[in-house]
Amino acid sequence: xxxxxxxxxxxxxxxxxxxxxxxxxxxxxxxxxxxxxxxxxxxxxxxxxxxxxxxxxxxxxxxxxxxxxxxxxxxxxxxxxxxxxxxxxxxxxxxxxxxxxxxxxxxxxxxxxxxxxxxxxxxxxxxxxxxxxxxxxxxxxxxxxxxxxxxxxxxxxxxxxxxxxxxxxxxxxxxxxxxxxxxxxxxxxxxxxxxxxxxxxxxxxxxxxxxxxxxxxxxxxxxxxxxxxxxxxxxxxxxxxxxxxxxxxxxxxxxxxxxxxxxxxxxxxxxxxxxxxxxxxxxxxxxxxxxxxxxxxxxxxxxxxxxxxxxxxxxxxxxxxxxxxxxxxxxxxxxxxxxxxxxxxxxxxxxxxxxxxxxxxxxxx
Numbered sequence: 555x556x557x558x559x560x561x562x563x564x565x566x567x568x569x570x571x572x573x574x575x576x577x578x579x580x581x582x583x584x585x586x587x588x589x590x591x592x593x594x595x596x597x598x599x600x601x602x603x604x605x606x607x608x609x610x611x612x613x614x615x616x617x618x619x620x621x622x623x624x625x626x627x628x629x630x631x632x633x634x635x636x637x638x639x640x641x642x643x644x645x646x647x648x649x650x651x652x653x654x655x656x657x658x659x660x661x662x663x664x665x666x667x668x669x670x671x672x673x674x675x676x677x678x679x680x681x682x683x684x685x686x687x688x689x690x691x692x693x694x695x696x697x698x699x700x701x702x703x704x705x706x707x708x709x710x711x712x713x714x715x716x717x718x719x720x721x722x723x724x725x726x727x728x729x730x731x732x733x734x735x736x737x738x739x740x741x742x743x744x745x746x747x748x749x750x751x752x753x754x755x756x757x758x759x760x761x762x763x764x765x766x767x768x769x770x771x772x773x774x775x776x777x778x779x780x781x782x783x784x785x786x787x788x789x790x791x792x793x794x795x796x797x798x799x800x801x802x803x804x805x806x807x808x809x810x811x812x813x814x815x816x817x818x819x820x821x822x823x824x825x826x827x828x829x830x831x832x833x834x835x836x837x838x839x840x841x842x843x844x845x846x847x848x849x850x851x852x853x854x855x856x857x858x859x860x861x862x863x864x865x866x867x868x869x870x871x872x873x874x875x876x877x878x879x880x881x882x883x884x885x886x887x888x889x890x891x892x893x894x895x896x897x898x899x900x901x902x903x904x905x906x907x908x909x910x911x912x913x914x915x916x917x918x919x
Contacts, residue, residue: 555595555629555630555631555632555692555693555694555695556592556593556595556628556629556631556692556694556738557692557738557778557818557820557856557858558858558898560694560695560696560740560741560742560781561740561741561742561780561781561782562694562738562739562740562778562779562780562781562818563780563782563820563821563822563859564780564818564819564820564821564822564827564856564857564858564859565820565821565822565823565858565859565860566858566859566860566899567822567860569860569861569899569900569901570860570861570899570901570902571860571861571863571865571897571899571900571902571903571904572875572885572902572903572904572915572916572917572918573861573863573875573884573917574884574885574917574918575884575885575887575917575918576873576885576887576904576915576916576917576918577915577916577917577918577919578890578913578914578915579616579903579914579915579916580615580616580913580914581616581890581908581911581912581913581914582609582611582616582617582618582911582912582913583910583911583912584618585607585609585618585621587606587607587621587623588603588605588606588607588609588621588910588911588912589605589606589909589910590603590604590605590606590609590895590907590909590912591605591870591893591895591907591909592604592605592627592628592629592692592895592907593629593856593895593896593897593898593906593907594629594895594898594905594906594907594912595629595630595631595632595898596613596898596900596905597632597641597656599612599613599614600612600613600619600656601613601898601905601912602630602643602656603907603912604626604627604628604629604630604645605627605907605909606623606624606625606626606627607621607622607623607624607626608621608622608624608626608630608643608645608654608671609621609912610656610658611912613900613903613905613914616912616914619658620658620659620671622654622658622659622671622672624652624671624672625647625649625652626645626646626647626652626654627645627646627647627648627690628645628646628647628690628691628692628693629645629692630643630644630645630654631643631644631645631692631693631694631695631700632644632656632695633653633695633700633715634715635715635716636716637716637717638655638673638716640655640656640657641656641657642654642655642656642673642715643655643656644693644695644700644702644713644715645693646690646691646692646693646702647690648689648690649677649678650675650676650677650678651675651676651693651700651702651713651718652672652674652675652676652718653672653673653674653675653715653717653718654671654672654673655670655671655672655673658670658671659671673718674717674718675718676711676713676718676719676720678704678707691703691736691737691738691739692738693713694738694739694740694741694746695715696741696742696746696760697741697744697760697761698715699712699713699714699715699721699760700712700713700714700715700718701713701739701741701746701760702739703734703736703739703748704723707733707734708725708726708727708728708729708733708734709723709724709725709726710723710724710726710736710739710746710748710758710763711723711724711763712746712760712763721763722762722763723763724758724763724764724765726748726750726754726756726768727750727754733751734750734751734754735750735751736748736749736750737749737750737776737777737778737779738778738818739779740778740779740780740781740786741760741781742781742782742799743781743799744759744760744761745757745758745759745760745766745781745799746758746759746760747779747781747786747799748779749776749777749778749779749788750776751774751775751776752774752775752776753770753771753772753773753774753775753776753790754768754769754770754776755768755769755770755771755776755779755786755788755797755802756768757786757799757802767800767801767802768802769802771788771790771793771795773790773791773792773793774790774791775790775791775815776788776789776790777789777790777814777817777818777819778818778819780819780820780821780826781799782821782840784796784805784824784840784841785797785798785799785805786798786799786802787819787821787826787840789814789817789818789819789828790814791812791813791814791815792809792810792811792812792813792814792830793807793808793809793810794807794808794810794819794826794828794838794843795807795808796840796843806842806843807843808838808843808844810828810830810836811830811832812829812830812831812832813830813831813832814828814829814830814831814854815831815854816831816854817829817831817854817855817856818855818856818857819857820856820857820858820859820864821840822859822864822878823878824839824840824841825837825838825839825840825846825878826838826839826840827857827859827864827866827878829851829853829854829855829857829866831852831853831854832852833850833851833852834848834849834850834851835848835849835850835851835855835857835864835866835876835881836848837849837878837881846881847880847881848881849876849881849882849883850883851866851868851874851876852868852869853868853869853871854869855867855868855869855896856896857896858896858897858898858899859878860899862877862878862879863875863876863877863878863884864876864877864878865896865897865899865904867894867895867896867897867906869893870892870893870894870895871888871889871892871893871894872886872887872888872889872894873886873887873889873894873897873904873906873915874886874887887915889906889908889913890908890911890913891908891909891910891911892908892909893908893909894906894907894908895907895908897915902916902917903915903916904916
C-alpha cells in the first residue's frame with residue numbers, strides 16, 4: 555500500500571534497490587488515458603499504478619496485463635477478501651472509495667475493454683467542497699478492514715473489504731462548518747491514528763471506531779503520522795513530535811527550521827527521515843529526536859527506504875539516493891519527463907509513475 559505498510563513507515567525491510575546509479579530498464583507509455591502522479595504498488599510480479607484509471611503491468615518487462623479507466627486517484631491498497639478468489643485493491647477518489655479486482659476481471663478479444671474490474675464502491679455525499687473537491691487520501695488496509703477519511707467531511711470510516719459497506723464511522727472534528735482535511739492514517743496494534751487540520755491528533759480503536767484519546771498540538775498544518783514501536787511520529791510544518799501511542803502525551807518535540815507543507819516522512823531502523831522543504835533532508839534519532847545527519851535537499855518529498863538507502867524525489871523533478879547511515883549522496887537521476895512519483899522498491903529495481911508512463915529503474919552498469 556501507499557507508504558508500504560499500515561504504520562506508514564515508507565520502509566521495506568525485505569527489498570533492495572539500486573545503490574550507485576540508475577538507468578531506465580523499461581518504460582510503459584502505451585495507454586492513452588493514463589495520467590498518474592501517485593506512487594505505484596508492487597504485488598508479486600505485478601505493478602499497479604493509478605492515474606485516471608487502474609493500470610497493471612508485468613514488473614519484469616513492463617508489458618501491460620490490463621488497464622481500466624475510471625475515477626481512481628489515490629495509490630491502491632491490497633485487501634484480501636473472504637468472498638473473492640483474488641485480492642481487492644482499495645482506491646480512493648474525491649468521490650469515495652472503490653474496490654477493484656486485482657486480477658482485472660475479463661476483457662473482450664481485440665478490444666481494450668475490461669469488465670469486472672470494479673467490485674464495489676462507497677460513494678459519499680459531501681457538502682464542504684467550497685472551491686474544489688478534497689484531495690483523495692490513500693486508504694490503509696489492516697486488521698481485516700479498510701480505513702479511510704471521508705472526502706470533504708470530518709469523519710474517518712472503516713469499510714468491509716468484501717463489499718465496501720461502512721462498519722463504523724467516527725467524527726473527528728466536531729466543527730461542522732469546516733473540513734478536517736485529513737492525512738493518511740497510520741494503523742498499528744489495534745489503533746488507527748489520524749492527523750488533521752489544523753492541529754488535531756486522534757487515536758481510534760480499530761474494532762469500534764471509539765476514540766481512545768484526542769489532543770491538539772501547538773503547531774498547525776500536520777503531516778501524515780507514522781506508528782512505531784517507540785511511539786507515534788507526528789511531523790508538521792516546522793516541528794516533529796514523538797507521542798505516547800497509549801495516551802497521546804509528548805515523549806519529545808523537535809523544532810526544525812522548516813516550512814514543510816506537502817511532504818511525508820519515513821522511519822527505518824530507529825531513524826526518522828524528514829525534509830524541511832527548504833534546503834535539507836534530516837535524519838533524526840527515533841528515541842530522542844536528535845539530529846544524526848543533515849544532507850542538502852530542497853523541496854517537498856515522500857522518501858522511501860530499503861537496504862540502507864533513502865530514495866527521495868525532489869518535488870517530482872529528480873530522484874536522489876542517500877546513504878541511510880551517513881547521509882552521503884549516492885546518486886541523482888533526472889527522469890525522462892516530470893513529475894516523477896515517489897518510487898516503490900522491488901528486487902533491485904525502482905518503479906515510479908512518470909505522468910503518462912510508468913518506468914522501472916535498475917542499477918546502472
